[in-house]
Amino acid sequence: EPEVTQTPSHQVTQMGQEVILRCVPISNHLYFYWYRQILGQKVEFLVSFYNNEISEKSEIFDDQFSVERPDGSNFTLKIRSTKLEDSAMYFCASSGNPTGEKETQYFGPGTRLLVL
Amino acid sequence: GNSVTQMEGPVTLSEEAFLTINCTYTATGYPSLFWYVQYPGEGLQLLLKATKADDKGSNKGFEATYRKETTSFHLEKGSVQVSDSAVYFCALSKTAGNKLTFGGGTRVLVKP
Numbered sequence: 001e002p003e004v005t006q007t008p009s010h011q012v013t014q015m016g017q018e019v020i021l022r023c024v025p026i027s028n029h030l031y032f033y034w035y036r037q038i039l040g041q042k043v044e045f046l047v048s049f050y051n052n053e054i055s056e057k058s059e060i061f062d063d064q065f066s067v068e069r070p071d072g073s074n075f076t077l078k079i080r081s082t083k084l085e086d087s088a089m090y091f092c093a094s095s096g097n098p099t100g101e102k103e104t105q106y107f108g109p110g111t112r113l114l115v116l
Numbered sequence: 117g118n119s120v121t122q123m124e125g126p127v128t129l130s131e132e133a134f135l136t137i138n139c140t141y142t143a144t145g146y147p148s149l150f151w152y153v154q155y156p157g158e159g160l161q162l163l164l165k166a167t168k169a170d171d172k173g174s175n176k177g178f179e180a181t182y183r184k185e186t187t188s189f190h191l192e193k194g195s196v197q198v199s200d201s202a203v204y205f206c207a208l209s210k211t212a213g214n215k216l217t218f219g220g221g222t223r224v225l226v227k228p
Contacts, residue, residue, distance in 0.1 A: 031212070031213045042219065042220045043160070043205060043221075045215040045217070048213070048215055056215055093160075096212060102212035103165065103167060104150070104165060105162075105209075107159045107160040107161070109158060109159040110159050
């Protein structure tokens with residue numbers, strides 16, 4: 001069964017450093033998303049991406065964040081200058097099978113980011 | 117804006133007990149409703165969904181019915197197992213391609 005994959009599973013970085021989180025969505029999906037979950041808190045939406053552009057972003061997704069689909073398979077989240085409060089689990093998701101069910105979002109296993 | 121409220125946990129049960137997790141939502145129109153489950157150390161997995169009023173979603177013995185009149189989507193299971201220990205998230209989406217709005221999650225612990 002197709003699945004969303006994410007790398008790395010864990011990332012430790014120093015405050016102020018740039019990080020890139022990588023995702024490979026399900027291959028024929030049309031919509032891509034990033035969410036984050038700060039430890040013990042709810043899952044929060046960051047950004048959605050469709051047709052090679054951002055379709056919606058939350059207030060969390062400020063200028064230090066960016067997303068890119070550099071080729072036909074990868075979907076990346078870049079944090080330019082990490083802050084302590086960026087420490088969280090980051091989930092990638094995809095949805096929108098063009099020939100089937102379009103509603104359900106399928107999640108990757110997450111990348112745990114720790115900013116020191 | 118849209119919001120989802122679910123009962124706080126943790127919920128601790130004995131094996132074979134009945135489980136209910138309450139979920140209510142605020143949204144305009146007719147959103148699609150979802151329950152996701154997060155097992156320890158893993159990502160989010162879709163448990164079940166319902167896309168219109170009075171639909172019942174079911175999977176692995178879990179059920180939830182989309183109640184428009186009470187704006188609710190309560191999750192139930194008649195006889196839980198230790199393997200059902202996880203965090204359960206209720207969520208809604210306005211339409212395909214839109215963000216999911218999650219509730220706060222409910223941790224369930226099933227003891228043998």
